[in-house]
Amino acid sequence: MKRLLFLTPVALFVVLIGVFFVSLQRDPSLLPSMLIGKPVPAFNLPPVRPGDQGFANADLGGEPMLLNIYASWCAACRIEHPMLMRLRREGVTIHGLDWKDEPEAGFGVLQNQGDPYARVGNDRSGRVGIDLGVSGAPETFVIDKAGKVRYRHVGAISIEDWDQKIRPLMERLKAEL
Amino acid sequence: MKRILLITAAVTALSGTAWAVEPDEMLADPKLEARAHDLSREVRCVVCQNQSIDDSDAALARDLRIIIRERIAAGDSDDQALAFLTSRYGSFVQLNPPMRADTLALWFGPLAVLLLGAVGTFVYIRGRSPDKAAALSAVEEAELADLLKHDVVKSDGTKRNEAG
Amino acid sequence: MSAEVGQFALILALLLALVQSAAPLWGAARGDGVLMAVGRAAARLQAGFVILAFACLAYAYVTSDFSVALVAAHSNTAQPLPYRFAATWGSHEGSMLLWVLILAIFGGGVAFFGGTLRETLQARVLGVQGLIGMAFLSFLIFTSNPFLRLSPAPLEGTELNPLLQDPGLVVHPPMLYLGYVGFSMAFCFAVAALIEGRVDAAWARWVRPWVLAAWIPLTLGITMGSAWAYYELGWGGWWFWDPVENASLMPWLLGTALLHSALVLERRGALVSWTILLAILTFSLSLVGTFLVRSGILTSVHAFAVDPRRGVYVLGIIVLTTGASLALYAWRAPAIRSGAVFQPVSREGGITLNNLFLTALCATVFLGTFSPVFIEMMNGDKISVGPPYYARTFAPLAIPLLLIAAFGPMLNWKRDAVRQTLTRLRIPAVIAGLVLLVALLLGGLKGVVTAGGLGLAAWLLLGSAAILGRRWWAQRAYLGRAIRTTPRAMVGLTLAHAGVGLLVLGITGVTSWHSDKVVSMRPGDSVVFAGRTLTLTTLETVNGPNYEARQARLKVTGQGAPYTLISERRFFPSAQSQTTEAGIHVRPQGNLYVSVGEESATGVVVRMWDHPLIVWIWLGGVTMALGGAVSLSDRRLRLGASVKAPMAQPQPVAAE
């Protein structure tokens, strides 16, 4: 009994070290999304492309698709852009949300680097982004057929992210009724 | 990579001045403004490290401060305004962690440590009941006198000699 | 060339640490004096080489030798000399070298001055110390080598983070490290005692000065860190519950507990295994602090080496030191004999209660700091633990502790009675009660917290004074002699506890009565704030040695004589970053704190705070440290002085 008492510090320590060790492999800056499994909050945004129609939450759903948050001031978005262009060529539907940005600047990005988006809206005040729980650009949401958020990716999408996480998920969503 | 970017963002946000509420954000009604001020001190800035939005000069923190003021001006209670933010960013934005099943250890852990320690101390003191033998026996007194009489060094040295 | 000498000195130090860990442990096990002497020699040599290595790095910084990668990354020629020198420990590698330096100097100290210590104990302490040194030296050399070279050398270096270019930086980290590493000595003594299977009064008397020697700089370091954050970060806060602040607070809390429990062990031979456990935990928390700053587990303002690989290495060090020592503890501690008995109401009882609350406070900080990590592992949710949590958990536990702080020192050893003790404390109790009452009458029910804080401060200040007062009153016939013969430890105790009272006074003052205001001003504008009138007289651009600044001068009239506050926004072109220098008028009754912000068409943003009594927070901290220093100077703590026998007496054994 007494010996057991003296063993408790060791036991607690082992647990603690285990947690630390696991935590080391984790990214402390990732935030879980509150929207998983929920429909995207209602919004209706003005266009980025002059003369285009805008972008509203009604445009989401029907098929699995991506909702990408980008901005002209965001450096990581530029890294991600070629990846989005590739996905677009492969037939993935991507909608864009130009976050906390002037529509002209947002359009400039599309002109200079190509336009991967089916619909794209300008969220100048950033309020729609905040409704989505966006903390920075780029971020990408995977939307299912019912228009619900199924996954949120923070930061630029890399090839591994696509191959290992997002594409398998999109395929599963396609198979869903 | 992502990690590096975010951390850089955090560092950059900090290397600037820690500039907080700006005059143009403030509500006209001092009572509401004071509530908003207090509330924004309990909301964590999601892009910086360990700062409340009240202390942060990040753009997103400013947006959130303005949202809080809008909610309060629109008649929301503090809890409603806070719920507006947690429904978007999760409990991460609450500097005051919510009381839930998984935070019980956090909230009551210190008290548990105190109580366990108190029980342990009680058992410890109880287990060592008052003086069993108050006085030393004559033999012991003699041995003690011998120990104390000798110089510290000498007494030890003598013993060593005997042992060797 | 100095860099290469430094590199080699570090390598030699590592090998000497190897010898220092192996020889004395083996020697003590066999009772072999020669091996133990080798351990002492290795410790002295190791200290010498680490000092050399540190001097080499400092030389490279001072002379701006940019062929050393670390220098090129953290210093440039435009930086003033003191900051070039301070940059030596301004980086991860440099601060780890500083850590190892202090460790080696302490080890060398035990080897040099430990002559009065039982030889086997000294040898085991040095052996354990050598193991820690080895772990940190290899961490330094293999993952964070400060002497990496660049060829060709760049012509100019990058500047140190301007936030860190401050007199505070020159002394703040070394102070904290003195504290952390100082606790390693208590740890070494604890492990040595476990190996030896013997913990006694001499052991406790040897450990206490080391604990004090660590506690004093840690107290000062934390105080200075708080003051630095106050005037440098520019928003008037003095404690943020940031993970790194917590990392220094946790060992402080347990170290304070250790300081008290070691006293019980020395005087009464009780609390033996608890004291050993405290010594192990205090140093382990210092290590966890290092780990947490360097791993990126908890990202923090201070994280200057966010690198999981280093984190794994430090985790390994923690497993080896804490894990092994706790296992040793579980194996050996149950067999260690415990000493005299005591009654619940006694000095021992008071100190046990003190330990209980300090441990619970440490648990609060620990849970607050680490539970987000645990909860995320459990269910993936992220939570934040901020100041509101600590206000609700830390404060309620701190208040009973502070009440005991004045009560405890009045208790007799072994057994006492509550009523008698209260009689001894009647004057402080009555006055503190009056303060509480008056404050309640003035402030009403809304001011309960304020009144409680003031009453507590009065209780602590007067209760501490009563410690000396009672002794001197008893011998009032020979007051002069009574004052002269008062043990320094008792004066230290009084000062340290009074320091806590000052701290409580400052915290109560600033949290109860602070006020702030944000306005947009143009030169010539005036604003009324906290009973004073502030006028922005000039707003101009000025140049510093390595920055340019927008400088605002505000003339203040009203309470106190007229004075001028100067606040600047400094821009450091070479680091491309900006800092704010607040303008602060410091008075005992309160500070006026002004800082300037962005300029726009409507003028410059000026933020102003009134901080009543805030300086007492830091003066309290300094007083506590001063109390520790006075205690440390007590001759009874210098073991050698108490042994009357001549040291060099011919020994029959030596001839064997």
Place this chain on the structure above:
Amino acid sequence: MLWMILTLMTVLAAVGLAIPLVRRHDAARAPRNDTLGVLKDQLGEIETQAATGVLAEPEADALKSDLKRRVLAEGRRPEPLARPLNERTLLYLALGTVAIVTLAGTGLYLKMGRPDVPASPTAGAQSAPATDPNAPHGDAGAVIAQLETQMQQHPDNAEGWRMLGWSYMQTGRNAEAATAYGKAAAIDPKNAEYLSAQGEATVLASGGTVTPDAQTAFRKAVAADPADPRARYYLGVARDQSGDHEGAVNAWIALLKSAPPDAPWAGEVRGFLEKAAAQNKISLAGRLPPLATGPVDAGPRGPSQAQMAAAQTMSEGDRQQMIQGMVGGLAARLKQNPKDVAGWQQLIRARMVLGQTSEAQAALREANRAFAGSPGDQQTLRQAAQQLGVPGA
């Protein structure tokens, strides 16, 4: 000198360790019991307290009897037996320890040390200007002044002159740069780099005209190393400026054809060549060598397709390393040839992407220095940096 010091250090460590092993009679120390001393002290204290009345008699007696029990327990404690090592073992130990420290120390140092790397040439000299609060900050002036003094003392150091010339160029003092490079070339006339650098500095000093002096330098450079691209390029410019556009274009095409596949300057030369050809209506059809790096839009300095493909199959760590390596290469190239707006933009972007904000800032500063006196280019760079979110840009 360095080796002498290192040897001395090794000897010191080895001897220091060996002394107690060899002179063993000094090592033995008087055994003593300090615990009894402490307890006796405490007994004395209690007696004093009882005498002065701070402590009541019954309390003092109780404390004293507890203390006496501790003294007794201490006195009865058996002394542990010593089993010292014998002489022979000690000797082997001494030899072994010394061998380990010496051999392992030397071995580790040979693996980690860089005894060949000299201290920075500027080290230890500029403390005077640096502490002067009126000195212009972030200015290379102090460094240059230091180098100048050094060159006065050691005028026969060609590399030193080159470094001084480079420093002059960084600060826009092109005529002085030309002189400095000239000195370097005079000391080592076989070094084409010194000569072509001298020529380039001369060209820049005369506002872009390839003067006869410059031409002489370039010719000498080509004579020393027929492949020197800078000299060949400027000789082409000289033809162009003298009106022989066709000859210039031919010279550049030849230069491009001989370019190694990864030549950093090829893209720039190609661009310049295409512009000049278009201006003078010279057809280039079929005359240019094929581009070494994949599609044009990948940029003249982007990683090759093969590199990219490799990057995609790599592990995260390896990829980071490769990216770092490529960025490092780019930075090194820009050091050699700083007049490259696109290159700087690429470097700054890469640094930002890697999260190396301060390096990005440093790159921006360096780029600004490189384009001192060219506000247009500086403007471009600043805008790019602002877009990328470089702090303070």
